[in-house]
Amino acid sequence: MVERRLKALVIAEAANPEWVSVPLVGWSLAHALRDVADVHIVTQVRNRDAILRAGLVEGRDFTAIDSERLAAPMWRLAERLSMGKGVGWTMKTAVSTLGYGYFERLVWRAFGPAIRAGQYDVVHRVTPLTPTANSRIAPLCARAGVPFVLGPLNGGVPWPRGFDSERRREREWLSYVRGAYKALPGRGAMLRHASAILCGSLHTLGEIPAGFRAKTVWLPENAIExxxxxxxxxxxxxxxxxxxxxxxxxxxxxxxxxxxxxxxxxxxxxxxxxxxxxxxxxxxxxxxxxxxxxxxxxxxxxxxxxxxxxxxxxxxxxxxxxxxxxxxxxxxxxxxxxxxxxxxxxxxxxxxxxxxxxxxxxxxxxxxxxxxxxxxxxxxxxxxxxxxxxxxxxxxxxxxxDFTWAAKAAQVERIWRAVIAGAPLPQELPLPR
CATH class of the missing domain: 3.40.50.2000 (Glycogen Phosphorylase B;)
Structure with a gap:
């Protein structure tokens, strides 16, 4: 029996086929998922032109949310506070994350009615990758009876002992207090209402409270084409x-x-x-x-x-x-x-x-x-x-x-089907050592 293709809303605030790092991960996974499901990608307006050049049709395949009113000044502030080009990434992430809630508010305004009407089988937030960016959509999806999948989450790996000079040269002052994000409002609600939490590293998985571990899956975010x-x-x-x-x-x-x-x-x-x-x-x-x-x-x-x-x-x-x-x-x-x-x-x-x-x-x-x-x-x-x-x-x-984008999309689809069926989550890859 051929399974019905799922309908998924994939939120990837950073998703750009012409950039590198997180935007390229967001684009690569979101785009690969289009081969296994009927996917509509929701991204930030800065990615619009690149996605159009990649051949997607706006309105049909993706929606670009214009949150620049807050996102642009927050990024300029992050650049100033990090005190250097190519350094201070924890500061850049922290300040940029402060504006993410506004982006999600606009996403819900645009797609909340369709989600509540059951037009999507699953909602999946792919980016931001950072676990410090809480999602207000998770409890809203739960209230609507639609599974919400989070991740892969990754980041915040502690600086190893003996590398303080490198830490200072990277201007990673904020990394000393990064753990404070666990007390931010909304984190508990997000984790509680997520149907599955994909973790891109064992460190991030280890930061998920024990009560939510049953719905975590180790799934590195990177892959290759x-x-x-x-x-x-x-x-x-x-x-x-x-x-x-x-x-x-x-x-x-x-x-x-x-x-x-x-x-x-x-x-x-x-x-x-x-x-x-x-x-x-x-x-x-x-x-x-x-x-x-x-x-x-x-x-x-x-x-x-x-x-x-x-x-x-x-x-x-x-x-x-x-x-x-x-x-x-x-x-x-x-x-x-x-x-x-x-x-x-x-x-x-x-x-x-x-x-x-x-x-x-x-x-x-x-x-x-x-x-x-x-x-x-x-x-x-x-x-x-x-x-x-x-x-x-x-x-x-x-x-x-195991690590092509096609393989990654198949892994995620199996997780989607498990949460929709209320079945135990498949551990797609064996845990390292």
């Missing part, structure tokens, strides 16, 4: 190794630790390293490379279009990515999709996406210990590079099975 990953990295099992680092050049991402750990291999020709990305740390990294005499083995590519990033990464055998505060770790999945073996800090998102069959996790510790552990691992790989071929194949297979 296979059509964008047409290359497979060579894994010849010989030296020199080629490593790559991909990301913003900011202290917590750890590009400096990747270079420091690799110095012995870079000096003697056993490894070369590609650095893809840019940011406030770029100058200091170039100085480090020059000072240590390894400029011949390290290439800085700066920012590259996504298609060109794939070309650089697919020449590497390793993704060297010791980020110490990574919520999602989308770059890890992208590397695995290319057959590049990740070497990551065993902390937060990357540590949950990588297992012993698909990559290497360096035990988390203070900076010196993390660098030492990373160096030890790189030395071991250089001594036996043949181990990388099997791991690369295993990582590529896992991503193509």
């Amino acid at each position: 296979p059509a964008r990953f047409s290359l497979t990295a060579p894994q010849p099992g010989t030296l020199p190794l080629r490593g790559c680092f991909i990301g913003r050049l900011v202290p917590y991402k750890g590009a400096d630790m990747a270079i420091e750990a690799a110095l012995p291999l870079l000096r003697d020709g056993r490894m070369v390293l590609d650095i893809v990305g840019d940011g406030p740390q770029a100058g200091a990294l170039r100085d480090l490379v020059a000072r240590e005499g390894v400029a011949q083995a390290v290439r800085f590519h700066g920012w590259l279009p996504h298609a060109e990033v794939q070309g650089v990464a697919a020449r590497a055998q390793l993704l060297v990515f010791p980020s110490v505060r990574e919520f999602g770790g989308g770059v890890v999945l992208e590397a695995m999709a290319l057959g590049v073996v990740p070497v990551v800090a065993d902390y937060a998102g990357p540590g949950e996406l990588v297992d012993d069959a698909t990559g290497f996790r360096i035990p988390m510790g203070r900076r010196a210990a993390l660098v030492a552990g990373l160096r030890e691992r790189l030395e071991a790989i250089a001594a036996d590079p043949a181990v990388l071929g099997v791991m690369a194949a295993a990582g590529q297979a896992r991503v193509m099975r």
Whole structure:
């Protein structure tokens, strides 16, 4: 028997096919869900033109809510308070979140009558990803008898011990009191009335009160579009190794630790390293490379279009990515999709996406210990590079099975059907370790 296609209202305040980070996640999941259900996307007006260029029809496929009267000044305030471009993300998130309630009020004004009339089988808020943005629509949907699904929620991974200097350089002053969001009005009502709560990390899942754990599902928010990953990295099992680092050049991402750990291999020709990305740390990294005499083995590519990033990464055998505060770790999945073996800090998102069959996790510790552990691992790989071929194949297979946007949409649809049927929630992926 063929199941009826569900009708879903997907709220994705940030959903933009032409941007990166959270807006791209919101767009990618919302758009993928259109293949498994009759989905109407509700987003913020700043995304309207990009979504039109992607081929969707306004009014039929999506609605753009104009909340700029509050959203625009709140974002300008967030930029000022964070005191720097590319830093102070906790402040930016907190201030921007203050205006989210206004956006939802406009959403309910536009769609509340249809929800109350039973025109949707489920309402799902995909973005904001941050668990600090409470939803006033959750209790309203419950009152209307329509299941409300929340998430994936992610964010707020604590700064690890020993990285206070990086925390200060990132101007993350507000992160010291971030836990206060749990006392914000409306959080209890949102969690109580949500039919399912998708958590993008074990940390976020752990912040959900015990009484609501039965309706939580661990489901990382990132995925890949296979059509964008047409290359497979060579894994010849010989030296020199080629490593790559991909990301913003900011202290917590750890590009400096990747270079420091690799110095012995870079000096003697056993490894070369590609650095893809840019940011406030770029100058200091170039100085480090020059000072240590390894400029011949390290290439800085700066920012590259996504298609060109794939070309650089697919020449590497390793993704060297010791980020110490990574919520999602989308770059890890992208590397695995290319057959590049990740070497990551065993902390937060990357540590949950990588297992012993698909990559290497360096035990988390203070900076010196993390660098030492990373160096030890790189030395071991250089001594036996043949181990990388099997791991690369295993990582590529896992991503193509569990972490494509099509797979993610199918996972979410099964959760929708469970909440509609009042059945136990499927745990779509095995919990890490």
